[in-house]
Amino acid sequence: MTARVLIVDDIPTNVRLLEARLTAEYFEVLTASSGREALAICDRTEVDIVLLDVMMPEMDGFEVCQRLKSSTRTQHIPVVMVTALDQPSDRVRGLEVGADDFLTKPVDDVQLMARVKSLVRLKALTDELRARAQTGQQIAAEDALRAMDSITTEGGRILLIDTDARQGERIAGYLREHHEVDVLINPGDAVLSLATGGYELVLVSMSLGDFDPLRICSQMRTLEQGRTLPIILIAEDADRNRVVRGLDLGVNDFIMRPVERNELSARVRTQIRRQRYAVELRESVNHTLALAVTDELTGLYNRRYFDRHLALLLGKAQEQSRDMAVMLIDMDYFKAVNDTHGHDIGDAVLREFALRLRRNIRGVDLACRFGGEEFVVLMPDTDYRQAQGVAERVRQAVAER
Numbered sequence: 001m002t003a004r005v006l007i008v009d010d011i012p013t014n015v016r017l018l019e020a021r022l023t024a025e026y027f028e029v030l031t032a033s034s035g036r037e038a039l040a041i042c043d044r045t046e047v048d049i050v051l052l053d054v055m056m057p058e059m060d061g062f063e064v065c066q067r068l069k070s071s072t073r074t075q076h077i078p079v080v081m082v083t084a085l086d087q088p089s090d091r092v093r094g095l096e097v098g099a100d101d102f103l104t105k106p107v108d109d110v111q112l113m114a115r116v117k118s119l120v121r122l123k124a125l126t127d128e129l130r131a132r133a134q135t136g137q138q139i140a141a142e143d144a145l146r147a148m149d150s151i152t153t154e155g156g157r158i159l160l161i162d163t164d165a166r167q168g169e170r171i172a173g174y175l176r177e178h179h180e181v182d183v184l185i186n187p188g189d190a191v192l193s194l195a196t197g198g199y200e201l202v203l204v205s206m207s208l209g210d211f212d213p214l215r216i217c218s219q220m221r222t223l224e225q226g227r228t229l230p231i232i233l234i235a236e237d238a239d240r241n242r243v244v245r246g247l248d249l250g251v252n253d254f255i256m257r258p259v260e261r262n263e264l265s266a267r268v269r270t271q272i273r274r275q276r277y278a279v280e281l282r283e284s285v286n287h288t289l290a291l292a293v294t295d296e297l298t299g300l301y302n303r304r305y306f307d308r309h310l311a312l313l314l315g316k317a318q319e320q321s322r323d324m325a326v327m328l329i330d331m332d333y334f335k336a337v338n339d340t341h342g343h344d345i346g347d348a349v350l351r352e353f354a355l356r357l358r359r360n361i362r363g364v365d366l367a368c369r370f371g372g373e374e375f376v377v378l379m380p381d382t383d384y385r386q387a388q389g390v391a392e393r394v395r396q397a398v399a400e401r
Contacts, residue, residue, distance in 0.1 A: 002322065002381065003048035003120040004028045008038040008064065009082070010056045014105075018051060018082075021109060022116070035059030039067055042074045046320060048123045049116060051103070054083035054090070062097050069098030076126045078119035078270075082107060091262040100270050102263060110244060118253045122274040124381060128364045129281055131312055151280060154178050156272040157198055161187050161216065162205040162234070171203070171234070174261045175268060187211040191219050194226050200275045201268060202226075206235040206242065214246050221250055228278055228363055230271035234259060278363045295369040297347055298354035306368040306376060313380055325379040325387035329357070329394070334373040356397045361390055 005027050009015045012033075019029045030047065032038040035056055041047065050068065054061035061081055068074045078100040083090065091102060100122075101115050156179040162168035165185050172181040184193055187208050194202070202220065206213050213233065220226035233254040235243050243254050252274075253267050293305035301309070310326070317324040331353060338346040350373065357367050357375060366378040379387055 002026055002028065003116075003123070004030060004046065004320070005116065006030045006032060006038060006041055006047045006050045008032045008035065008050060008056075008061070009053040010034060011053075014053065014082075018107065018112075021107075021112060025113060027116070035061070035064040035067075038064055039074075042068060042077060043071075047074075047077055049119050050077055050079045051082050051116075052079055052099075054081055054094075062093055065094070065099050066097040076123070076130070078123055080115055080119065088260070088262055091260070091266070095262060095266060099266070101266055110240060114243075114247055114253060117247075118274075119270065121252075122270060122277070124364050125274060125277040125281060128366075128380065129277055131309070131316070132281070132366070151273065151276045153269040153272045153276075155180065156200045156268065158182070158201045158203060158268070159184060159190075159193055159197060159199045160203045160205075161190055161208070161213075162203075163187065163209045163211070164205070164207070168205070171259055171264070174259070174264055178265075179268070179272075187213075187216050190216050191223060194220050194223055194229070199225075199229065201271050202229060202231045203268075204231060204233055206233055206239040214242060214249060214251075217246060217251055218249060224359070228275070230275050232267055232271060281363050282358075298350055298369050300354050300358075300375070301366065301368040303368065303371055306366075306370065306378070309366060310378060313378055317380065322381055323383045325382040325384065327377040327379060327387060327391050327394075328370070329375040329377070331373040331375075353398060357394055360394045360397045365390070 005022050007015050007018050007029060009018075010033050015031050015033070019031060022029050030041055030045070032041055036059060038050065038052070042050070052061045052064055061083070065079050065081065068077060068079060079098065080101045080103055081094045081099045082103045082105065084105040094102060100119055103111060103115060158175060158179050158181045160168050160172050160181055161184045162171070163185055165183065168183040168185065172183050175181050182193070182197065184190060188211070204213050204217060208216070217231050220229065220231065230252045231250075233243055233246050233251055234257065235254050236257050246254070252271055255264055255267055293301055295302045313324060316322070334346065334349070337349055354367070354369070354375070357377070361367060361377055364380055368376050368378070370376045379390065
């Protein structure tokens with residue numbers, strides 16, 4: 001994963017420290033020594049995430065964040081407040097001006113990478129939704145953009161897994177003012193609960209007695225309902241190594257005990273927003289674009305949409321020197337299906353193939369019917385190795401039955 005990170009701090013030592021950590025993980029880093037310089041950079045450059053110091057002369061981080069979030073040009077850029085302040089009132093003020101997350105000085109490496117990577121994924125979904133809306137505007141409608149702007153983070157459906165009922169209820173109480181929270185004290189029922197509960201987020205305690213929390217997370221990921229569902233771990237300081245392992249397995253975020261109410265609210269809000277963006281992306285074919293840009297048989301985007309969107313994404317990738325992959329798919333022996341069983345059966349085969357294709361690509365990928373039995377998938381921010389992995393997953397999904 002790569003992204004362009006803007007570090008804003010008036011102390012050069014702090015900037016160099018964060019820059020070294022992020023550069024080592026192959027992020028592109030921009031720096032600013034004042035709020036005004038940061039606003040100017042965000043206005044003229046595509047930035048994926050801002051790490052913003054709170055205590056700065058002339059214009060503090062709260063004002064910078066408020067200005068970023070009040071501008072249509074920059075309001076979708078995730079902002080992480082980096083601060084030595086640890087008072088709940090400071091976090092509340094950060095939430096009020098639109099901050100997406102918080103880091104406390106001195107910045108812990110694990111927390112830094114977890115927060116940055118999680119918010120970069122959110123930004124990728126936001127950018128893709130905006131890009132699709134832009135393409136749709138050129139061809140058919142502005143519905144997708146309006147739908148994105150109407151997404152809120154209130155009323156989320158949350159599953160909290162904790163074998164300590166009293167502890168679970170206390171954490172649930174932090175969230176119930178704005179969300180619906182179910183507490184599950186038997187982790188063995190997690191898969192069943194997820195399959196039937198319609199949840200948008202799962203909180204998993206790292207202290208589950210005889211149950212392995214990472215195995216629970218892995219099992220949830222095998223369900224269709226859990227494949228893209230955000231998961232946040234609730235961990236002790238001693239769980240740090242297992243938290244890193246969890247992030248590698250696809251866990252989205254974590255929070256350390258003792259759980260601070262406002263920090264938990266911020267992390268939950270970020271993940272629910274990301275989940276709702278992802279849902280909006282997956283449903284955009286049916287709800288936001290006119291039939292002129294979709295293939296009637298499969299429900300995928302058509303060749304006309306592909307041509308426009310390819311030009312848009314390719315231009316963006318070239319401008320920012322980012323990876324981009326295009327997967328071309330041709331179904332073998334399809335003519336024999338039509339000749340032997342008739343075109344109605346051939347149509348059913350194409351519809352089933354399109355369904356499996358959609359289920360086995362990622363939320364940011366765009367699948368199109370190129371023509372006949374040929375399909376194409378546009379894959380932003382994807383290198384050859386990642387594209388090959390997605391292609392093999394699609395191939396297996398078609399070959400297995």
